[in-house]
Every structure is written in C-alpha cells, then in structure tokens.
Amino acid sequence: MTQTPIPYVFMRGGTSRGPYMQRKDLPRDQETLARVLVSMIGSGHGLNIDGIGGGNAVTTKVAMLSRSDDAWADVDYLFAQVGVKNGLVDFKPSCGNILAGVGPAAIEMGLIDPADTRTEVRIRAVNTGARTCATVRTAAGSVVYDGDASIDGVPGTAAPIELMFRDIAGGSTGAMFPTGNRINTIDGIAVTCIDVAMPMAIACAGNLDLTGYETAAQLDENRAFFDRMEAVRIKAGALMGMGDVSQSVTPKFGILAPARDGGTAAVRYFMPWNTHPGLAVTGAQAMGACLLCPGTVGAGLTSGKIASPARLLLEHPMGQLKVTLEYRQSGHTFEVISAGLERTARKLASGEVFVPKSVWNG
Secondary structure (H helix, E strand, O other): OOEEEEEEEEEEEOOEEEEEEEHHHOOOOHHHHHHHHHHHHOOOOOOOOOOOOOOOHHHOEEEEEEEOOOOOOOEEEEEEEEOOOOOOEEOOOOOHHHHOOHHHHHHHOOOOOOOOOEEEEEEEEOOOOOEEEEEEEEEOOEEOOOOOEOOOOOOOOEOOEEEEEEOOEOOOOOOOOOOOOOOEEEOOEEEEEEEEOEEEEEEEHHHHOOOOOOOHHHHHHOHHHHHHHHHHHHHHHHHOOOOOOOOOOOOEEEEEEEOOOOOOEEEEEEOOOOEOOOOOHHHHHHHHHHHHOOOOOOOOOOOOOOOOOEEEEEEEOOEEEEEEEEEEEEOOEEEEEEEEEEEOEEEEEEEEEEEEOOOOOO
16 A cells, blocks of 8 residues: 555534544654645645645644543643645644534544533643533434534534633733733734733734724735734734744734624634634634733723623624633733633544555554
C-alpha cells in the first residue's frame, strides 16, 4: 500500500466541520503531525481538491482526542487550524464550534460510555487549558442527533448540545488584558486586547470606516480594510506578548457596532485573513466580555449594565448567537467566571482518511 490509512469520524461541530481522530493514531512529533494534517486537508489549493478540506477556514479544522489523565477531565481535545491555501498549521488556538462535536465524537470513538438520556463529557482543551462540560443527548447506547434545536448558519434542526466553559480568561497569554490596559491605541485606532477563550484585538467599526453591518462578502472584498486590520493585529500580538503573529491565526480580530436587530450588539469576526461567515464560539465569549467590562472599546454599546449571569445576543452576518457569561465585578476588578452556549453537531461520515506514505509511513 502506498498510502497510510488513519481512522476518523467526520463531524459538523456548530458552524464548522472537519475530521475528528484519536491522538494515538497520529504522529507524536508536531512537525510530522503538521505535514500529515496539511496533506489530509489538502492545504495549498483554494478548493483543497487533494484533501478533505472545504476551501474555507471553517472547514479546514481538525480535532484530536484522547482519554485524559487530568483529575477533572474525561477527554483531552487538541485542536489544529489548517490554512486553506498556505500549508500552515496553527496549534495555538482552540475552537468552540469544533468543540461542540467533541462529546459526540468521543462517544462514537468509544472513549466515553454513554448514559441513558444525557451524557456529560468533561473536556480539557490541550491548546489553552480551558475546561468545558458538554451535555450530549444519548439513547440506547448511541448519540442522538435528531432534535429541534437550531443555530444560525446551519440548516435544519438537531439535538442540542449544552456547553459550559470554565477557565477561559488568560488561557493563551496568562491575563485577561495581557497588555495591562483595557484600551491601547494602535495606528491611531482604539483597540481592546483581550484573552477570554481566544486572544483577540477588538475595535469599534466606526473607527475603521465601517458600519459593522457589512456582509462577510462585502468585508472580504475590502482589501484596504484587511491590510489596515492586519497591521493593527500584528502590533497587538506583540503588545500581548505573543511575539511575531504574522504567520499565526491568533490573536483574532473583531469589530463591534450598536445592535440593529434587537440583539445586544452587532459583531464581525475575522479568522484572521478572511471574514468568518458567522461567529466563532470562542470569539463570542471574548467579544461578550469586552461588551460587559468597563473601560473597553465595547463599554457603552449596550443599553445599561447587564447583571450576571449576562445573557447576550450577538448579531453576526448569518443571524444571531446567544451566549451567557457569568462574571464578578468589584471596583475596577472584572473577572469572567464561566460562559454557556448551546450548539448542535452531526456525524457526517466515518472510516479512514489516507495520506501518502511519503508524508508519513505510520
């Protein structure tokens, strides 16, 4: 055989999708692992024609699972963001949408024994150390995928998966505000550099000559904006202690604007070199915290103070996303305790995915 087979389950998790695999079935060293994932996804071609990617950053994501040796967790979740065209793999961030599929995938793989009707799966994100409890619908020893829950950006309905995120502040940089300030001025633009679930640089749309209500396609066509944003993002990464981030997808970039459709605020999220078609789960937590915390670029966009637990409705290009943030505020101190969201997931395929033996001989 001239190719190496790797067992996988192909899942949609939230508004993303990709292969879910057991970590033990993959190379141990990160350099070889990256080559395998690039080959598997087909990175380097806009359509990922020689792999199982989908030609968009939300469809070139990978989840690698294993039984956890952590006293709290059941499953360790290692995430990788594979570039669509550039052949790069970033192991720094996590992904909350792909995480929505971790519970079902762990049950499908036999890493977790299902309970009668609701199975709780405690997940440790290897990339950031964050802990998440996922509640999955189960019956007769199997995952239940049918249900009446819907999320904007995904057609139809499915069984709900409740996610409760903890330890989400400072997971990547060590601090919720890693620059020591709640606002930094970068290239003349007020920016909040925040690390809640995902390190992000966040600005108000108006300060970037945007309305904040543009479609994803309209933003992607505005290359002058992307050039300006990327310069700010790279400088923000350095200020956050993340070094040279020009080849990394983190920190992500987000913009805020007043709500237009009855929500808490309008948001746009970047991955970072194109616009997210909807909104990342991790991005929702970071931008939600920015809206709640005094002294940030998001302060004042909401109509009055929102008590904890704060139920936020974030307007994105494909609809709205609900996120609940539990926080504690005392004087100038602001602390995010947990975040809750509801997502859905579905098993799409399972079997073996193949990479050339010249990439990895197994």
